[in-house]
Amino acid sequence: MCYNYIMSKPFVVEIIFPDRTLRGKGKTVLEALETITPPIKIFTKGTVKVSSGEKSVERTWMPSRMKRLFRPLSQEIVAKELTYLMK
Numbered sequence: 484m485c486y487n488y489i490m491s492k493p494f495v496v497e498i499i500f501p502d503r504t505l506r507g508k509g510k511t512v513l514e515a516l517e518t519i520t521p522p523i524k525i526f527t528k529g530t531v532k533v534s535s536g537e538k539s540v541e542r543t544w545m546p547s548r549m550k551r552l553f554r555p556l557s558q559e560i561v562a563k564e565l566t567y568l569m570k
Contacts (some may be wrong), residue, residue, distance in 0.1 A: 500525075
């Protein structure tokens with residue numbers, strides 16, 4: 484599957500909110516998302532940055548979409564989408 488795509492350099496996922504930045508690392512985008520501790524509440528839109536070596540992607544998402552990053556069933560789908568955007 485696409486979300487298990489492994490590059491030579493680890494993936495770094497940064498989730499940027501106006502008041503804080505959450506960061507995770509892993510061999511895949513899914514592993515990097517799983518290492519991030521979820522915030523208690525999400526009220527504002529945020530920016531998601533995924534990078535691995537020279538490749539990177541940055542997206543700004545609304546609060547409903549940001550909440551999906553921390554739901555276990557949605558993480559696989561979001562990881563697949565972010566990996567696809569990096570190619």
